[in-house]
Amino acid sequence: MTRTAPETMAETDVIDLLLAQHAMIRDLFDEVEQAPAGQRGEAFTRLVRLLAVHETAEEEIVHPYARRKIDGGDGVVDDRLEEENQAKELLSRMDQAGPDAPDFMDNLLMLRAAVEAHARSEERYEFTQLRGHTTEAERRSMAVGVKAAEAMAPTHPHPGTESATKNVLVGTPVAMMDRARDVIRKAMGKNP
Numbered sequence: 797m798t799r800t801a802p803e804t805m806a807e808t809d810v811i812d813l814l815l816a817q818h819a820m821i822r823d824l825f826d827e828v829e830q831a832p833a834g835q836r837g838e839a840f841t842r843l844v845r846l847l848a849v850h851e852t853a854e855e856e857i858v859h860p861y862a863r864r865k866i867d868g869g870d871g872v873v874d875d876r877l878e879e880e881n882q883a884k885e886l887l888s889r890m891d892q893a894g895p896d897a898p899d900f901m902d903n904l905l906m907l908r909a910a911v912e913a914h915a916r917s918e919e920r921y922e923f924t925q926l927r928g929h930t931t932e933a934e935r936r937s938m939a940v941g942v943k944a945a946e947a948m949a950p951t952h953p954h955p956g957t958e959s960a961t962k963n964v965l966v967g968t969p970v971a972m973m974d975r976a977r978d979v980i981r982k983a984m985g986k987n988p
Contacts, residue, residue: 810858810938811923817850818915825908828895836895844891845951847911851880852949854918857941858926861934866925876922879914883907884953891952 807813824843831839859876863869886907890900897903927935 805943808939809932809935810942811927811935813939813942814850814854814858814923815919817846818919821846821850821911821915825904825911828904829901829908833896836900840890840895844887844953847883847887848951848953849946849949851884851953853942853945855880856945857938858922861930861938862922862926865929866922867929872921872925876914876918879910879917883910883914886910887953 805813805816807816821843824839824846827839828836828843855877859873863873866872886903890897890903890907893900930938
């Protein structure tokens, strides 16, 4: 079983950190897909949380930096944000319906394809350029920022908040509500 606490990962370079998280996400998709139908909930909950905090941190820290630092940054980031929003929409519907929904596995396969295509695009168009246009010190600073953002990020998807400004304005109250809801559901014996 994969553990997911991205804010506690050891990587100190933001690109290495994000690549390691992409690998964790792929592993969690495998875990959810391979779990027996009645046991998917816990793995799916961890997948939802990881995707939510990972994307929020990228939106708050990485994408704004990429806009300023890489060639064609606005276009590269706008494309990634569009991909993220589409995946968040589907993930949000799946999160609300739960892993027992009749169309869960079909939606999971669509979500996985969208998330993996998005990750490949980030790695190819954004991360490669960021590594080439930033210093080690900048990437270490960004890794600290990403981990801090993940520690405070909402734990469920919230489509429509794909910008640093919107995440900062609504992120903290939404994160508090998400985390309170997670604790209540856990106390009631339900998957968050």
